[in-house]
Amino acid sequence: MFCYQCEQTFRSDNKAGCAGAKGMCGKDAATADLQDVLLHVCEGIGQYLHRARRLGATDAEADRFLLFAFFTTLTNVNFSAAKFVEFIQRAAQLRDGAKALYEKAAREAGETPETLSGAAAFVPAKDMAGLLAQAGEAAIRKDVARLGEDVVGLRALVLYGLKGVCAYAHHACVLGEERDAIYAAVEHALDLLASEPEDIGPLLDEALALGRANFLAMEALDAANTGNFGTPEPTSVRVTPIKGKAILVSGHDLKDLHAILEATKDKGINVYTHGELLPAHSYPALRSYPHLAGNYGGAWQDQQKEFAEFPGPIVMTSNCLIEPQPRYRARIFTAGPVGWPGVRHIANEDFTQVVQAALALPGFAEDAEEQRITVGFGRAAVLGVADKVIDAVKSGAIRHFFMIGGCDGAAPGRNYYADFAHATPDDTVILTLGCGKYRFNKHDFGTVGGLPRLLDMGQCNDAYSALVVATKLAEAFGVGVNELPLSLIVSWFEQKAAAVLLTLLALGVRNVRLGPTLPAFLTPALVDVLVEKFGVLPIGDARADIDAALSRAA
Amino acid sequence: MFKVELLTRDGAAIAFDAEPSENLLAAAERANIYLPSSCREGACGACRVTHASGDIELDAYSSAALSDAERAAGGILLCRAHAHGDVALHAPFDAASIGFAPTPQRRATIVDIGPAGARAMRIVLQYEEDPEFGRAAQFVAGQFGELEIPESGIRRSYSLANAPNWDGKLEFLIRLQPGGAFSTYLRERASIGDALIVHGPKGQFTLDEASLAPRWFVAGGTGLAPALSMLRHMAELADPCPARLFFGVNRVDELFALDALEEIRAALPQLAVTICVWAPETPPETRWRGFAGTPAEALAQSLANASERPDIYVCGPPALITAVETVALAGGAGATYAERFSAA
Numbered sequence: 001m002f003c004y005q006c007e008q009t010f011r012s013d014n015k016a017g018c019a020g021a022k023g024m025c026g027k028d029a030a031t032a033d034l035q036d037v038l039l040h041v042c043e044g045i046g047q048y049l050h051r052a053r054r055l056g057a058t059d060a061e062a063d064r065f066l067l068f069a070f071f072t073t074l075t076n077v078n079f080s081a082a083k084f085v086e087f088i089q090r091a092a093q094l095r096d097g098a099k100a101l102y103e104k105a106a107r108e109a110g111e112t113p114e115t116l117s118g119a120a121a122f123v124p125a126k127d128m129a130g131l132l133a134q135a136g137e138a139a140i141r142k143d144v145a146r147l148g149e150d151v152v153g154l155r156a157l158v159l160y161g162l163k164g165v166c167a168y169a170h171h172a173c174v175l176g177e178e179r180d181a182i183y184a185a186v187e188h189a190l191d192l193l194a195s196e197p198e199d200i201g202p203l204l205d206e207a208l209a210l211g212r213a214n215f216l217a218m219e220a221l222d223a224a225n226t227g228n229f230g231t232p233e234p235t236s237v238r239v240t241p242i243k244g245k246a247i248l249v250s251g252h253d254l255k256d257l258h259a260i261l262e263a264t265k266d267k268g269i270n271v272y273t274h275g276e277l278l279p280a281h282s283y284p285a286l287r288s289y290p291h292l293a294g295n296y297g298g299a300w301q302d303q304q305k306e307f308a309e310f311p312g313p314i315v316m317t318s319n320c321l322i323e324p325q326p327r328y329r330a331r332i333f334t335a336g337p338v339g340w341p342g343v344r345h346i347a348n349e350d351f352t353q354v355v356q357a358a359l360a361l362p363g364f365a366e367d368a369e370e371q372r373i374t375v376g377f378g379r380a381a382v383l384g385v386a387d388k389v390i391d392a393v394k395s396g397a398i399r400h401f402f403m404i405g406g407c408d409g410a411a412p413g414r415n416y417y418a419d420f421a422h423a424t425p426d427d428t429v430i431l432t433l434g435c436g437k438y439r440f441n442k443h444d445f446g447t448v449g450g451l452p453r454l455l456d457m458g459q460c461n462d463a464y465s466a467l468v469v470a471t472k473l474a475e476a477f478g479v480g481v482n483e484l485p486l487s488l489i490v491s492w493f494e495q496k497a498a499a500v501l502l503t504l505l506a507l508g509v510r511n512v513r514l515g516p517t518l519p520a521f522l523t524p525a526l527v528d529v530l531v532e533k534f535g536v537l538p539i540g541d542a543r544a545d546i547d548a549a550l551s552r553a554a
Numbered sequence: 555m556f557k558v559e560l561l562t563r564d565g566a567a568i569a570f571d572a573e574p575s576e577n578l579l580a581a582a583e584r585a586n587i588y589l590p591s592s593c594r595e596g597a598c599g600a601c602r603v604t605h606a607s608g609d610i611e612l613d614a615y616s617s618a619a620l621s622d623a624e625r626a627a628g629g630i631l632l633c634r635a636h637a638h639g640d641v642a643l644h645a646p647f648d649a650a651s652i653g654f655a656p657t658p659q660r661r662a663t664i665v666d667i668g669p670a671g672a673r674a675m676r677i678v679l680q681y682e683e684d685p686e687f688g689r690a691a692q693f694v695a696g697q698f699g700e701l702e703i704p705e706s707g708i709r710r711s712y713s714l715a716n717a718p719n720w721d722g723k724l725e726f727l728i729r730l731q732p733g734g735a736f737s738t739y740l741r742e743r744a745s746i747g748d749a750l751i752v753h754g755p756k757g758q759f760t761l762d763e764a765s766l767a768p769r770w771f772v773a774g775g776t777g778l779a780p781a782l783s784m785l786r787h788m789a790e791l792a793d794p795c796p797a798r799l800f801f802g803v804n805r806v807d808e809l810f811a812l813d814a815l816e817e818i819r820a821a822l823p824q825l826a827v828t829i830c831v832w833a834p835e836t837p838p839e840t841r842w843r844g845f846a847g848t849p850a851e852a853l854a855q856s857l858a859n860a861s862e863r864p865d866i867y868v869c870g871p872p873a874l875i876t877a878v879e880t881v882a883l884a885g886g887a888g889a890t891y892a893e894r895f896s897a898a
Contacts, residue, residue, distance in 0.1 A: 030766050082793070085794070326650050326653070326694060330690075330692040330693065342791065356720040357690065360690035360720035361688040361690050362686060365685060
């Protein structure tokens with residue numbers, strides 16, 4: 001096992017990466033190795049589909065599988081080694097299909113099909129033991145002795161950025177929004193990785209290409225969410241429990257949440273959101289269910305305590321799962337790409353058993369004191385008051401915008417983001433998205449220029465909304481995004497954040513502050529490139545960073 | 555007051571204080587740490603850990619729960635051990651087996667009862683609705699519960715045979731012990747509608763979900779119960795892990811749960827079942843045509859031909875456990891997980 005894809009990866013003075021029997025995320029070595037093998041087979045699919053697409057032939061089923069397969073390998077998504085054996089066998093079937101598709105298209109075009117090697121020719125073993133023996137061929141660092149850390153680190157950046165793109169695109173896909181350009185970009189990236197590139201230049205270009213593809217993926221997801229559930233509106237959400245039967249839905253998947261709301265309609269069960277599903281309350285079609293009762297708990301890393309105390313079943317959609325503890329292991333369900341050995345999985349959006357569990361479990365014995373927060377300041381809400389915003393900026397009422405967004409995590413350094421938010425001056429606005437906001441979103445920041453000082457724009461999946469707002473404001477002021485009185489303070493944890501960072505870089509956004517640590521797969525030389533070309537900065541002292549942002553803007 | 559440090563199998567460190575006058579199980583519970591245990595009288599071995607350092611004194615215990623060899627290797631029973639200095643212990647279970655709240659105590663009603671072969675009974679309980687727990691039967695497949703006959707002082711541990719469920723059903727397979735207090739109740743008085751008190755779930759005899767090895771279950775008599783629970787759970791989850799079951803009884807007329815095994819096999823096609831009868835009976839019309847011998851003997855034969863090292867899950871009387879552990883060691887099995895019966 002070797003993995004350094006997320007922020008929590010093991011670090012010591014002279015090395016970084018999880019390489020023992022179990023990663024910091026709780027993933028065991030076998031599962032990590034099988035994930036490497038799965039991605040290697042997927043590279044083979046990409047090699048064939050990339051060439052087939054050039055000849056006008058596509059395979060929607062294989063493309064969708066690529067999104068799903070990559071999503072399963074994100075941090076805190078799927079921990080089931082047995083499932084990965086199944087996924088690998090399925091990938092091999094699809095790879096054979098992609099090969100046939102390409103060869104047929106080539107012959108029809110009068111070309112002689114290429115004989116591909118590497119991942120395209122890789123034959124996965126039939127059983128787990130055989131697959132584990134093959135894992136070395138697929139390991140991210142297999143060429144490090146020959147090529148050095150910089151090339152391998154940049155390959156990792158591309159691979160992990162690709163995972164983020166696939167996760168966003170999968171979310172959009174399940175809601176009916178697909179983009180050929182995204183599939184083309186995924187296939188291109190896989191083909192490049194399969195070629196085992198050895199030069200920095202093409203890899204850096206690919207990273208930025210993935211950033212652009214990710215913008216498309218986020219746009220597709222935004223269209224999927226708003227198209228299915230309406231445009232988010234500022235909404236007051238109860239964050240304390242109500243007496244009665246209860247289901248908790250965590251993760252990011254609005255479609256699963258909708259299915260659960262439908263399954264529980266008129267059954268006397270209250271549905272609570274957890275973690276990144278908090279913004280669901282702002283979508284009209286979801287808010288219309290009166291039993292979408294509120295939000296419970298905080299960010300993902302607190303789930304073991306919060307789930308143990310929740311008196312009903314819990315459904316983990318998409319990502320953010322950590323090891324289920326005995327106190328709630330029998331009443332937690334996974335869905336979609338998520339999995340844990342021995343935990344019940346909902347594979348077909350049939351949540352009947354979850355409803356049975358909710359009715360069989362006690363629910364909340366009494367009402368807690370009512371507390372509420374406001375969410376739903378997506379692009380439509382903010383741009384709906386654009387005139388007010390522009391006037392407030394021009395009059396000096398609003399001096400600056402701080403976009404404090406991204407993931408939360410358990411690392412102590414993440415206090416920075418709460419410290420930063422609390423230290424922002426009263427004449428500034430805080431835009432936020434992602435689960436990092438749980439560190440400060442129940443604080444009353446007051447108002448400025450007739451607007452709440454804290455505007456919650458949604459999930460980490462809603463980064464598109466923030467980019468649209470920035471772009472539109474820049475247009476309104478007649479400047480570029482980098483000239484706006486706007487600073488981006490990004491906390492990252494996993495691979496969707498890596499993809500968002502690539503998008504920011506691809507769009508030319510400079511001076512992003514990134515923390516709580518820089519990715520372990522970025523070598524000092526690669527960090528220098530990011531600093532030099534894009535002005536990326538590590539987070540430092542919150543007050544000093546605020547002063548620096550304000551002085552740069554002044 | 556001395557400091558006790560317990561290191562779990564998966565590397566978690568648990569610490570609590572203990573007075574010399576209290577056993578270590580009770581000391582942990584005073585700190586709201588509920589360690590795996592069952593009889594609390596030194597008879598079952600459920601609370602056995604390894605003593606790494608420090609001064610420990612043991613009360614009297616049964617050699618079935620802690621053999622001389624195990625004691626010589628540092629084994630102690632938490633329910634019998636007293637600290638006379640700071641102590642370090644190593645646990646054979648993961649941190650996930652440790653509870654941090656008291657074991658639930660709930661009322662249930664007998665909804666089905668009947669014989670299970672010639673020497674055992676099957677009872678099914680239905681949890682009553684409870685304000686704290688609802689009606690759900692939440693446990694980890696393989697765990698046990700302690701059944702108490704209200705106002706009698708009679709309380710015995712039995713493994714659950716079904717999988718966790720939302721109907722609140724608990725199934726037990728209970729060997730009838732001649733003269734046993736709970737056995738006498740079952741044989742002479744128990745009937746549908748009776749109320750019982752269930753203390754549980756308890757125990758760490760559960761699937762090692764992290765292991766990639768095939769799972770081989772060895773069951774002697776009603777030791778089949780936890781194997782049924784785990785296999786039913788695997789069937790519900792469509793778990794693809796290779797699985798075998800060696801189920802043994804002494805005589806043909808003691809066989810039971812064969813229909814349940816067929817149902818599981820239908821849902822878990824990779825499961826291979828070997829039924830073992832140690833002393834096949836003579837009447838020609840009931841002559842046993844399956845494996846004649848103990849499940850430990852059947853296990854030994856299969857291990858000799860195994861291509862992978864399986865994990866062994868064994869439950870039954872102490873003699874079977876010992877035999878299986880010997881066979882597993884000689885035959886090159888992976889991990890061996892055991893749940894011993896104690897007569898009651």
